[in-house]
Amino acid sequence: MASTSILGSTSGGSKIRVGILGASGYTGAELVRMLLRHPNVEISALTAERQAGKPMAEVFPHLGGYGLPDLVKIEQLKWDGLDFIFCALPHGTTQEVIAGLPSGLKVVDLSADFRLSDPAEYAIWYGHEHRAVDLQKEVAYGLTEFNRQGVRKARVVANPGCYPTCSLLPLLPLLMENQIEPGGIIIDAKSGVSGAGRDAKQANLFTEVSEGFNAYGVGHHRHMPEIEQELRLAAGRPVTVSFTPHLVPMNRGMMATIYVRMADGVTADDLRATLAARYADEPFVGVTPAGVVPATRHVRASNHNLIGVVADRTPRGAIIVSVIDNLVKGASGQAIQNMNVMMGLGETTGIDQAPLFP
CATH class of the missing domain: 3.30.360.10 (Dihydrodipicolinate Reductase; domain 2)
Incomplete structure (x- = not known):
């Protein structure tokens, strides 16, 4: 069944077409799980390297039956079909990917590549020079409760570590x-x-x-x-x-x-x-x-x-x-919280579920 049949229509008109880069990891899977119940989002693209070409249900069986797009390599994406990107790629590979995205795409990056505001300090801790210094100057640190205004105005938000x-x-x-x-x-x-x-x-x-x-x-x-x-x-x-x-x-x-x-x-x-x-x-x-x-x-x-x-x-x-x-407020849930702020949506939309117990 298609994801739109599960999500239903939204009062705000067309949905935000979201791409998740690095969807075969735990944070990528959590993004998918939570976004499936987000009334304003359509999951339009999922990428992976080693798992490219596979349906999401083969990589994560618990996400089967939702009409999700198959996993593809980043090079196969058509960016003009997307409105928003979650980047869940490994640390060290993200800077050049995000720097090469179309300027109209808003991004939440879940890696550590843009969290440190000082590129020199980044080089000390990560062992190589920062590869997108000009873009770093425009990034907002996404601890939402303390930087809503910065997040709201930013095109790229660095999601904090867990x-x-x-x-x-x-x-x-x-x-x-x-x-x-x-x-x-x-x-x-x-x-x-x-x-x-x-x-x-x-x-x-x-x-x-x-x-x-x-x-x-x-x-x-x-x-x-x-x-x-x-x-x-x-x-x-x-x-x-x-x-x-x-x-x-x-x-x-x-x-x-x-x-x-x-x-x-x-x-x-x-x-x-x-x-x-x-x-x-x-x-x-x-x-x-x-x-x-x-x-x-x-x-x-x-x-x-x-x-x-x-x-x-x-x-x-x-x-x-x-x-x-660590996978929700420490990663994917906070990333969606930031997306909501960036896109002018209610901050709790799609992520207001109660804790699971036992």
């Missing part, structure tokens, strides 16, 4: 209000295995991951400069964090346990009140009551972020726990 999203949403308001010290922030983060992508890797085999728990990228993870870039803007001065990611034997989900030192006279209740006030009107960010710590299962398969705050036993210390679904 770890930065989970860490920045609780930290930015507290730095802006000078309630925590910029120095000494510790982010102890954990992600489900889907965060490592769908490529066959020995480290991601079931027997390598199951019944285990390991840190990776210790002391030098590529999300560090992205986190520090946004914290620096909030604090008005350089901020260096201690950030360590861990791989947890679960399919999806992300938790950041963040240790901060509060300013003189500030309590954990004050931090919670600041976060609750900042996000009172935000549809996707919530703050748990005192004594309640969120879990990854509370946001599974949703675009939600839940934040809890607990007083630490150390003087002026507080512990913040932030959870998201």
